[in-house]
Amino acid sequence: xxxxxxxxFCSTALSxxxxxxxRFLTHSLQDLQQPAVSxxxxxxxxxxxxxxxxxxxxxxxxxxxxxxxxxFEETIQTLNNLYAEAEKxxxxxxxxxxxxxxxxxxxxxxxETHYEKVLKKIARYIKDQNEKIYAPRxxxxxxxxxxxxxxxxxxxxxxxxxxxxR
Amino acid sequence: xxxxxxxxISTRSSTPMETPYKKRTPKKRKWETFPGRxxxxxxxxxMMAKQTGVFYLTLVLILxxxxxxxxxxxxxxxxxxxxxxxxxxxxxxxxxxxTLLRTSFSDPGVLPRATPDEAADLERQIDVxxxxxxxxxxxxxxxxxxxxxxxxxxxxxxxxxxxxxxxSHCSLCDNCVERFDxxxxxxxxxxxxxxxxxxxxxxxxxxxxxxxxxxxxxxHIILRxxxxxxxxxxxxxxxxxxxxxxxxxxxCFFSVxxxxxxxxxxxxxxxxxxxxxxxxxxxxxSKRGKDNYNPYSxxxxxxxxxxxxxxxxxxxxxxxxGFIESDAPQLAPPANGITMYGATxxxxxxxxxxxxxx
Numbered sequence: 001x002x003x004x005x006x007x008x009f010c011s012t013a014l015s016x017x018x019x020x021x022x023r024f025l026t027h028s029l030q031d032l033q034q035p036a037v038s039x040x041x042x043x044x045x046x047x048x049x050x051x052x053x054x055x056x057x058x059x060x061x062x063x064x065x066x067x068x069x070x071x072f073e074e075t076i077q078t079l080n081n082l083y084a085e086a087e088k089x090x091x092x093x094x095x096x097x098x099x100x101x102x103x104x105x106x107x108x109x110x111x112e113t114h115y116e117k118v119l120k121k122i123a124r125y126i127k128d129q130n131e132k133i134y135a136p137r138x139x140x141x142x143x144x145x146x147x148x149x150x151x152x153x154x155x156x157x158x159x160x161x162x163x164x165x166r
Numbered sequence: 167x168x169x170x171x172x173x174x175i176s177t178r179s180s181t182p183m184e185t186p187y188k189k190r191t192p193k194k195r196k197w198e199t200f201p202g203r204x205x206x207x208x209x210x211x212x213m214m215a216k217q218t219g220v221f222y223l224t225l226v227l228i229l230x231x232x233x234x235x236x237x238x239x240x241x242x243x244x245x246x247x248x249x250x251x252x253x254x255x256x257x258x259x260x261x262x263x264x265t266l267l268r269t270s271f272s273d274p275g276v277l278p279r280a281t282p283d284e285a286a287d288l289e290r291q292i293d294v295x296x297x298x299x300x301x302x303x304x305x306x307x308x309x310x311x312x313x314x315x316x317x318x319x320x321x322x323x324x325x326x327x328x329x330x331x332x333x334s335h336c337s338l339c340d341n342c343v344e345r346f347d348x349x350x351x352x353x354x355x356x357x358x359x360x361x362x363x364x365x366x367x368x369x370x371x372x373x374x375x376x377x378x379x380x381x382x383x384x385x386h387i388i389l390r391x392x393x394x395x396x397x398x399x400x401x402x403x404x405x406x407x408x409x410x411x412x413x414x415x416x417x418c419f420f421s422v423x424x425x426x427x428x429x430x431x432x433x434x435x436x437x438x439x440x441x442x443x444x445x446x447x448x449x450x451x452s453k454r455g456k457d458n459y460n461p462y463s464x465x466x467x468x469x470x471x472x473x474x475x476x477x478x479x480x481x482x483x484x485x486x487x488g489f490i491e492s493d494a495p496q497l498a499p500p501a502n503g504i505t506m507y508g509a510t511x512x513x514x515x516x517x518x519x520x521x522x523x524x
Contacts, residue, residue: 108479
């Protein structure tokens, strides 16, 4: 796919040597920086307890070579527990609901809902898990909220051994 | 862009090679490329259905009715009975307006459509389950047991997802909505998980408001009639007080009954934890079978009501005001091996697209 390269400032076509050099450098930098995505695994929702947000803890076969079954199940179980906490019906959530109703729901303009607070907690947990456990194994967890709470997307990167920087 | 004596190349490729100095295109918000048939206002803060004519009618009816009441009946009633009447009327009116706007403008619980990777993965799984054949397989369903009841989850061909239980696809808005109740043209939006409580509060407070207005208009006529006689008062008032004209009273009478009836119906739905959709289809009625019961009900009316009205409010899943990730690559310096993998999702999605393009 040989496109004509242009200078970004004045849109003139680059000379052939410059084009070759640019392409070489860009590819080399990309090879250094960005590992190839081998595949993606999607952990679907578990609806056996109703409509509450819960993900299946079944261990996908694609991850067998990368991570412990127990570690994975622990991550998913913690996520499920956090979502259960967000959706829990209890004194606190009722109080929040009643207060909101009395103020004609204007209170949410200045206050964060309980659910939103827990979602932030979940985001921190996922970031933490990625840094400590999944990234060193060439995996990346995506926060389910970015996928509409439908799936937990796990990106599997190609198993390249990186010499420097480890 | 600088002036230059060189002439520009006209064949500019659609996917130019990325450089760190790429000219920035203005960032678009996600609502601008939303696939459903919704209208957005205030830069994505307000979300409504496509047809909003009836909503404006609702607004006009409420404003005109209340306006006439406050102008013509309240002065007399405040003077001869008590000034508390206009105050209560005012509070009710503001509550009705607030809940109406909240119902109409909020996201009902729209489920975002599946990303291409997800859709491909689901297709693969379904093909494996069916034994991949050349022709299109029959409509896809998944069965799930919830609290002892078997529930069928249908696959939505538009959104490319298996719909969660109680979700339904609204053909008017072209979205899958969680806990879909119905599409209400009067509020100009779907009624779903996120705005059901506002909808219920709206019709409940509107019932109180219409009964309140109706009762005090009658009171006004009766009080006047002590002087002139009832029929004379009824005849005279339209000339001086257009609100008390007979046609208006008839309209009020019927609207009171329909709104009160609707409130009663939704009170029943809330107390049994059903949606209008489920009730109309008779999903959990005992006529379907002896063992058919509602698996979502908490068992007692009080918990069902609390859960529907005071439960936690889930956030919007569609992130209307988020920015669509730009294509500029983030060349992060590799401080250690982990940074590379710990890149943000936007970088990863871009990395994927870079590799598929080249």
